[in-house]
Amino acid sequence: MQAQFDPLVHIDWKTPGGDLLGLLQHYYPDIGVFAGPVFEMLLDELSNEMPEVCFEALAPVLASHGYDLWNLDAGGDDYRPVIVATDQREAFARYWQGQRGEPRFTANLIEPPKPAAPARKPAKPKRGKVKWLQEVHDYPGATYVHEYNYRNGWAAITEQDEDQWLCFLIDYNQWPPAEQDMLEHRTDGVDGADLQLIDANARRSLWKRQVIRGDYSADDRYQYEIRHDDEIAAFGPAQVQWPEFEQPCVVVDSAIFERQRLYEPEHLTRIWRITADSSEVIFEHADELTILPVGPRRLLFMQHNGPLCWIWNQDAPQQTIAAKPMPVEAYKLRAASAYLGGDEILLFSEGARQNVEHSGYQETVLLAWRFNFVTGAATKALLDGFGSELRQDTRLLVTQPKQVITLRTFHGQLQVARGHGDWWVWSYRANTFGTQTLAWFWNQGSDEVVKLSTKDIPRIKPDVRYVPAQDRYLAFETAFVARLPVFSEMVEAKECEVLVFK
Structure with a gap:
């Protein structure tokens, strides 16, 4: 009996539901809940939920199969869930009440919540289900595509091969994507880890290559390269080696614009313009800056910690x-700003x-602004629901009455990129529990939004x-990349809402 009642699973509060369910499936393989369609539904629902939310959802499902769900509480922020047959409830409780030794556990039965009275909701027309990941291309290994190595449909990824790093350029402009070995035709002994893609198009790719690896990052030095097919040439003033700049850089036409952040003798951001054979400092300011292209031969320099911005026009006196x-x-x-x-x-x-449920809790909300940097006219819209939605137990002590609230908050990273036509993609990334926004598709002409979560x-x-x-x-994951449905199908499946800028 002792082995039957001992905890097999031990997790902490940061363990997401997908990992918890995998452990329960492994240690309780004979329980039907952890196999088949029921288990798949639980994975869909709970894969990113915190443990307590998972326990509340699991308890009624296990009860319907004749099992109790217990947690052995040692007074910390960890959990030891145990599943036992319902007819062993009293024996389990007696066993842990009479325990000896350390740590001392308190056995808490996780009881299924009482069914709430069904709320009457207006009937919505049923919409056809859409297969979101329609065509999937599996990678041969883990492939990390992110904002610093992806440019205009191309991504440069590195892969370790014994003592050397390889570098591949993945072309997502064709389907399925194609890879090209960036070291295949090189004879200069460059390591793939030294190459950074900074821009790419159908004609050429621009790269930054690390040429000196110092004891400290401040001692590292870089040079630029331009590549046409398999031909590689230096880019920038001859023999100049550059320090590390802030990422990402901005490439407009045939010029690279870099931000150099200096801290001595005083804080300063210096903006460089680097062409195939020249370089110059075009702007300096004490604060951190973002560079945004705003039309032909124009840039906007925007202050991070204040409201100031400046227009740089290459053709103006x-x-x-x-x-x-x-x-x-x-x-x-x-950095999530965009030119409209x-x-x-x-x-x-x-x-x-x-x-709205608890006065002691605040939520962070995201706002979007349409701003004319010449006239100063501005309107804003509240992006209600953009972010994470999670359930939070408000108790500070277990002896207090339980109150679980829903928090809807923006707590992560935002990326903005061009979509098709007048549409933009607002992407969200966060390491939080609960349901999360994946992307909103926003139309700058109609202010319509399509929300994907x-x-x-x-x-x-x-x-x-x-x-x-x-x-x-395309939907980019570490193990694969997939095509989403054509946009009209996404709109039909999700419908459009309209943002109100005022």
């Missing part, structure tokens, strides 16, 4: 002039509101990007 101050400070969200055309840009900021694509959190050459949206 005075190349840099002050623009109207931005309506909001944003810091880390400044004319003199209008898209900005984001965070706001706060009180949780982990409820639509459960268990995974792919990055969504639009590839113009395919005219398709």
Whole structure:
């Protein structure tokens, strides 16, 4: 009996539901709940939930199969779930009440919640289910595509091969994607880990190559290369070696714009313009800056910790002039800005509101701004629901009455990229529990939005990007890349809502 009642699973509060369910399936293989369609539904529902939410969802399912779910509490922030037959309930409780030794466990029965009275909701027309991951291309190994190695449908990834790093350029403009070995025709002994892709198009690719690896990152030095097919040539002033710059850089036409952050003798951000054979500093400011292309031969330099911004025009006699101050400070969200055309840009900021269920909890909300940097005109829209939705137990002590609230909050990273036509992709990444936004598709002309979340694509959190050459949206995961349905099918499945900018 002792072995039957001992805990087989030990997890902490950070363990997501997918891992918990996998452990329970492994240690309780004879319980039917952990196999077949029921288990698949549980994985879809609970893969990113915190343990207590999983326990509450599992308890009624196990009870319907004749099992109790217990947790052995040692007074910490960990859990030891145990599943026993319902007819062994009293024996299990007696066993742990009479325990000796350390640690001392308190056996808590996780009782199925009482069924709530069904709320009457207006009937919605049923919509056809759509297969979100329609065509899947599996990678041969783990492949990490992110904002720093992906450019315009190409991504540079590195892979270790014994004592050397390889580098491959993946072309997502065709389906299925194709790989090209970036070291295959090189004879200079370059290691793949020294290459960084900074821009790519159908004609050429631009790279930054590390040429000196110092004892400290401040001692590292880089040079630029341009590649046409298999021909590689130096880019930039001859023999110049550059320090590490802030990522990512901006490439416009045939020029690279880099941000150099200096801390001595005083804080300063220096913006460099580097061409095939020249370089110059075009702007300096004490704060951190973001560079945003705003039309032909124009850039906007935006302050991170304040409202200031400046227009740089390559053709103007005075190349840099002050623009109207931005309506909001944003810091880390400044990099998610986008150019909408004319003199209008898209900005984001965070706001706060009180949780409707508990006055002691605040939620962070995301706001989008349409801002004209020449006239100063600005409107904003509250992006209600963009972020994470999780259930939170508000108790500080287990002796207090239990109150579980729903928190809807923005707590992660935002990326903004062009979609098709007037559409944009707003992507969200967060290491939080609960349901999360994957992407919102926003139309700058109509302000319509189509919302995609982990409820639509459960268990995974792919990055969504639009590839113009395919005219398709792709879902990027570590193990695979997949085509999403054509956009009209996504709209039909999800419907459109409209944001109100005012």
